[in-house]
Amino acid sequence: MHSYTLLAAAKINLYLEIVGDRADGFHELAMIMQSVNLCDRITIEPSDTDSIRVTCNHPDVPNNSSNLAYRAADLMRSQFPDTFAKYGGVNITIDKSIPVAAGLAGGSSNAAAVLVGMDLLWNLGLTQGECERLGAQLGSDIPFCVRGGTALATGRGEKLSPLPDLEDLYVVLAKYESIAISTGWAYQTYRQTYEAEYIRDPESIVAYGKKVHSGKIVQAIAHHNYSTIAAELRNDFEKIVLPEHPRLQTLKEEFLQAGALGTLMSGSGSTIFAIAQSQDKADAIKSHVETTLNSPDLNLWVARFAPAGIRVI
Ligand code: ATP
DSSP, X not given: OOOEEEEEEEEEEEEEEEXXXXXXXXXXXXXXXXXXXXXXXXXXXEOXXXXXXXXXXXXXXXXXXXXXXXXXXHHHHHHOHHHHHHHOOEEEEEEOOSOXXXXXXXXXXXXHHHHHXXXXXXXXXXXXXXXXXXXXXXXXXHHHHHHOSXXXXXXXXXXXXXXXXXXTOEEXXXXXXXXXXXXXXXXXXXXXXXGGGOBOOHHHHHHHHHHHHXXXXXXXHHTTOHHHHHHHOEETTHHXXXXXXXHHHHHHHHHXXXXXXEEEEOTTSSOEEEEESSHHHHHHHHHHHHHHHOOTTEEEEEEEBOSOSEEEO
């Protein structure tokens, strides 16, 4: 049996609006997700034992059953028990480049790579849609990580509508190592502060989703109108995270000073990204921010908008 190596792309949110409450306890969201080519490398090999083993080279990522990559393999085992009995266990090796707990869906993208890789390893012939539906059982961001590119995500984030690719844009990602934000804290604090504004009625939520579908940023993406995309960037979590972490607000200001087209926090943070129209411009923005903020705690990367989430290499 072959082994497979896959590249799992990080995602950024160009738009993240918290619309309201859902009966299942999750929040109803309207998001625009974008893959960027800062990738983890996942290798999936058949094992001569009947177990699933995960190894990751990052100290903050668990090597046990709480790793999302393990949970994805375990889901495949329970969905396809006969295939598992035929082929046996798997060894999964994760080589991390995506910063951890950064709002870049690193764990979700690893799980997406395992679904796609095990489909290949076990010769199952699953469609992309089937892999997305399996992913939705594990986490709201995983269907997008399977599909990749540019997409509007509604519901918990698992309902995807494709948008035209924005392949000619670059991004500078910046993350303070010492600023870690728990997604749970972010949702809880947002709810405490803004619950009165939530939409609860399911019909109004559907109507609101339709409004976002035809909204300004979606139109701007369709027309590759970069200045309007930059002007319409939105992330509701900024309202609670930036006042707690003023260094992130300063980072945004420095990105704009350096000539970024636009800047935003990704997911629940703490990564802040800046958009640029060329690799040269992105490199110059990264150098400017490195020099002016001059902090050993701050890591920066330049990446390109990517048309896919998972690539087999
Ligand atoms: P999101 O944007 O979906 O909220 P994130 O980028 O903020 O995700 P992750 O990098 O996915 O966060 O990590 C969140 C937590 O999940 C970490 O505390 C980490 O220990 C755990 N985790 C489990 N599996 C993985 C994995 N394969 N890669 C990274 N983190 C993982």
